[in-house]
Amino acid sequence: MQPTLTKTTETTIGQVLSRFAAGDPSLFELIADDVDFRIDHFRDEADTSWQLANSREALMGVMVQLSQDVFPKGTEALGIDVFALGDGWHLTRFNQRFFYGERQRDVTSVTFIISHETDGMLDFFRETVTNIVNV
Numbered sequence: 001m002q003p004t005l006t007k008t009t010e011t012t013i014g015q016v017l018s019r020f021a022a023g024d025p026s027l028f029e030l031i032a033d034d035v036d037f038r039i040d041h042f043r044d045e046a047d048t049s050w051q052l053a054n055s056r057e058a059l060m061g062v063m064v065q066l067s068q069d070v071f072p073k074g075t076e077a078l079g080i081d082v083f084a085l086g087d088g089w090h091l092t093r094f095n096q097r098f099f100y101g102e103r104q105r106d107v108t109s110v111t112f113i114i115s116h117e118t119d120g121m122l123d124f125f126r127e128t129v130t131n132i133v134n135v
Contacts, residue, residue, distance in 0.1 A: 003083035003091060012117040013090050013125075014082045021077035021096065031056045032123035039127040046102070046129075073099040078108065090115050094127075097135065106135040 008014030012030050019027035037059050039051035051066070053059035075098035083091045092113040100107040109132045116124035 003085055006082050006084045006090075008080045008082050011082045011084070011090055012120055012122045013092050013113065013115040014080055016122055017077065017080050017092065017094055017113075021075050021080075023074050028056060028060060030120065030122055031059060032118070032121040035059055035123055035125065037062070037125045039129065041129045042131075044129065044132070069101050071098050072101045088117050090117070100132060103132075103134070108133050108135060 037053040079095040081093040094111045113127045
């Protein structure tokens with residue numbers, strides 16, 4: 001099966017990322033109780049060991065720390081491209097601009113996310129941050 005570009009609003013991952021960029025806490029309504037969540041960085045020294053969760057409640061804690069350490073001024077979505085892979089799986093390219101708390105400066109970043117959704121609930125999320133570029 002070929003990946004198919006889909007409308008962001010028609011996928012749970014697209015809705016979650018849109019709400020995240022908007023600072024809308026209702027994104028947690030789209031997260032499964034037993035979500036399997038992790039963020040990794042490609043060729044970066046950042047400690048991401050705390051950026052994982054295996055429940056909605058744990059993810060809320062991760063999001064609080066992300067909002068304090070990484071996104072103290074929120075983020076702006078420059079692009080959310082979601083590709084359907086079949087059977088609830090999606091590959092998403094998330095391009096964003098934000099004030100990076102760790103560097104104390106504006107940056108852009110492109111990440112790739114593999115996700116899975118069941119019955120409108122996000123139950124698997126693996127994000128790989130490919131770069132963080134100073135603006």
